[in-house]
Amino acid sequence: MPILGTVASQFSSNPFGSYESIASATGTGASGVITFSSIPATYKHLQIRGIAKDTYAGAFELPTRVRFNSDTGNNYTMHNLNGNGTTVTAQGDATGTNAFFKFRGSNLSTDATYANMNGVSILDIIDYADTSKYKTVRGFSGSDRNGAGNIFLISGLYLSTSAISTITLTADGTNWTTSTTFALYGIKG
Amino acid sequence: MSEAPTKIVVDCSTGETQIIPLTAEEITQRETDAAAYATAQAEREEAEAATAALKASARAKLIAGTPLTEAEAAVLVI
Numbered sequence: 001m002p003i004l005g006t007v008a009s010q011f012s013s014n015p016f017g018s019y020e021s022i023a024s025a026t027g028t029g030a031s032g033v034i035t036f037s038s039i040p041a042t043y044k045h046l047q048i049r050g051i052a053k054d055t056y057a058g059a060f061e062l063p064t065r066v067r068f069n070s071d072t073g074n075n076y077t078m079h080n081l082n083g084n085g086t087t088v089t090a091q092g093d094a095t096g097t098n099a100f101f102k103f104r105g106s107n108l109s110t111d112a113t114y115a116n117m118n119g120v121s122i123l124d125i126i127d128y129a130d131t132s133k134y135k136t137v138r139g140f141s142g143s144d145r146n147g148a149g150n151i152f153l154i155s156g157l158y159l160s161t162s163a164i165s166t167i168t169l170t171a172d173g174t175n176w177t178t179s180t181t182f183a184l185y186g187i188k189g
Numbered sequence: 190m191s192e193a194p195t196k197i198v199v200d201c202s203t204g205e206t207q208i209i210p211l212t213a214e215e216i217t218q219r220e221t222d223a224a225a226y227a228t229a230q231a232e233r234e235e236a237e238a239a240t241a242a243l244k245a246s247a248r249a250k251l252i253a254g255t256p257l258t259e260a261e262a263a264v265l266v267i
Contacts, residue, residue: 022201023199023204024199025197025199025206027197028195028197028208030195031194031195031197031208032194032196032219033194033195033197033211033215033219034197034199035197035198035199036199037198037199037200037201038201038202038203039201040201040202063226065222065226072218089237091233099221099222099225102229168196170222172223172226175194184199
């Protein structure tokens with residue numbers, strides 16, 4: 001039983017050290033692509049936490065396109081479950097037809113209906129540096145829009161055994177606004 | 190003349206952030222991705238609307254006591 005005043009000294013320098021911040025990036029309003037490069041292979045898993053809005057003017061909730069290692073081949077598959085408060089829908093991709101993950105509902109457009117509102121997302125990339133298996137992805141995303149809203153549960157598979165060292169997040173509309181931030185975390189196993 | 194599209198690149202080994210113009214190949218890829226997604230999204234919305242219409246029709250026929258089509262029955266019974 002720790003004695004008050006000595007608790008801190010009983011932990012290492014990273015006492016609850018499951019998560020460590022690796023990097024973060026904020027939109028500029030003039031770039032539609034955010035890339036995390038040279039990701040160290042020293043963690044067990046990765047997590048991206050995002051709050052996103054892009055400069056597209058239409059009234060849409062938009063996906064974030066996620067790509068690993070700049071791989072533009074059809075090596076990404078996904079299933080998702082979507083609830084909007086009334087209706088639940090599910091969708092799955094056909095085999096090997098996608099050149100990126102469509103991280104649905106993670107991003108809102110700049111339409112006036114969505115003023116001051118962003119989409120939010122959490123994306124886990126499991127065993128990202130393991131070269132003996134394909135990479136599993138799971139995600140949560142969505143937005144509440146004061147009377148409307150969506151939530152998405154997402155599972156995905158990246159059909160590659162290569163360690164992931166680069167992650168690219170592309171706005172489906174035009175550019176990431178300055179209210180957009182993506183933060184990359186490493187998770188120790 | 191519009192500005193060239195750019196990307197924000199964060200080097201996780203150094204913490205350095207750079208804003209770099211997209212290459213012609215990257216611009217083409219981005220346009221291809223957007224077109225592919227728009228097509229897939231339109232197809233998905235069309236399918237969802239068709240299913241919703243079938244369900245509405247099936248419910249109305251059930252209430253009225255009239256026979257359902259095979260497609261209407263399929264959306265109600267799994």
